[in-house]
Amino acid sequence: MISRKRRKTRTIRVGKLLIGGDNPVSVQSMCNTDTRDIRATLRQISELEDAGCEIVRVAVPNMDAAQKLGAVKKRMKIPLVADIHFDWRLALEAVKQGVDKIRINPGNIGDKSRVIEVVKACKSAGIPIRIGVNSGSLKSLKKITGKPKWTTGQWAEIMAKEALDEVKVLEDMNFRDIVVSLKADDIERTILANKIFAGKSDIPLHLGVTEAGTFISGAVKSAIGLGFLLKEGIGDTIRVSLTENPVMEVRTAYEILKSLVLRTYGPEIISCPVCGRAEVNIEKVVKEIEKKIFSDKNLLKKSKGKKIAVMGCAVNGPGEAKEADFGVCGGKGRGVWIEKGKQVKVLKEKDWIAEIIKKIAAM
Ligand code: SF4
Incomplete structure (x- = not known):
């Protein structure tokens, strides 16, 4: 018998969608189009919407892309998330363009003062932030040369700690609309890091295995990794990463949730x-x-x-x-x-x- 007991989390609003609390585990995906190409991006978003995607993220690699977000947002139905790396000014522009959520990577967004600027902007716009910690871009990695000699457990502890440190920066500013993700490219670190974080915080978790691979390997890795956590009641929104058409990410995500009797989807x-x-x-x-x-x-x-x-x-x-x-x-x-x-x-x-x-x- 599959346990459907979910970990208790706070509820976060992303556009019209609620993440965490008693809300169903939501399904998200990410466009693989050039965000500056508004038509191509909207075409893919429309396909994702038709497939049942509930949140979509787009890459914001430069200011040109950031400035196109408003035009994209205007013509779509589901919440739009801006994926920001390295340059906090792109996050500020994305907020100005009206996106529904910002994803930042603490490992590359820069020093605390930059994060504070992003938090201030999101707070006044009333939108949440996802702190997306990836095993490959940890702050701790910058302090060592060569390949780290950490055990799986140490990796997971470091990932959870970096997420919690970043959460503290946001919560010290009385900003609580936070979602966290802890992703590694292997199942063990992903599971462990999420379990450690889940034991220490009531923040909703976005689950995913990063760079999971092509369709079969990615779907299997995600099904096992995400399935394990979801079965334990951990996870509030999921993204299956595949080197594939993102519509297949949505279908795979629903198949995982269907198998665990957490959602119904299609026949x-x-x-x-x-x-x-x-x-x-x-x-x-x-x-x-x-x-x-x-x-x-x-x-x-x-x-x-x-x-x-x-x-x-x-x-x-x-x-x-x-x-x-x-x-x-x-x-x-x-x-x-x-x-x-x-x-x-x-x-x-x-x-x-x-x-x-x-x-x-x-x-
Ligand atoms: S339904 Fe008929 S064709 Fe299909 S596997 Fe069974 S015996 Fe073979």
Whole structure:
């Protein structure tokens, strides 16, 4: 039985979205477009919104990008987060442009006086700050030459300490709208650092494994690392980092949350692994159905929680599809349409996808 007991945290508002407290674990992603290219960035944000992304972050590498944030923000629905590294003036400009949250990296934002300027700006704009600590850019790393000889436990302790030190700077200014992330590129340090921090603070945690890799390795790393923490009730918002189209980050994040029974998202598609009995290209059919559903927010909404079966043959298919709300079991050039375990009609193979989409749309 999966425990759904969540760690108690304060609640932070990011635009219209609430993070922490009793609010559902939210899903976020990051654009991989050049933020100065407003059209491309908005196109990707729109795709992310349709896929169910709830917060989106964009890179702000220079002043030109910072000055485009207002135009981006104006034409999107979900909260916009500005990702700031090195130059605190970019954070000030991002706040001026109306973003909903600022992410700063204490390891590279510079001295305390700069952080104070950013905090003052966020405070007067009423927006939160995420303190994003990454294992690769710790302040402590600058004090040593060569490769650190820290154990995993020491790495995690240092990461948590640097986050807590930064939190203190903000809270000393009576600024409490804070989210923290502690990310390493391996699961162990990520889990440990988050557990240490969670034991010492009520600040909501943004979870992620940084530079997790391409789709399969990144999804597996994230599922294990984030899944472990979420199962322990730690984590209030998640981002799955993938070297991939960010829409896949959103889908993976929801699959993790769905597996832990923390969120529902789209349908559950029950498809068989296919064996020599199949006379239909099930993989192609399932991928096409998924593509249609996961790129259309209405279909996503209507199919939420539904079990849809796509099985390769009528030998085992009908039995295995019994628990599905509806679906199809293949034969040669045709298939049996099943609803709630009953065989209702026979469909030509070419009509399967349209019939499934039609069924969802009519819900
Ligand atoms: S449903 Fe049929 S085709 Fe699919 S794996 Fe089972 S036996 Fe093979």
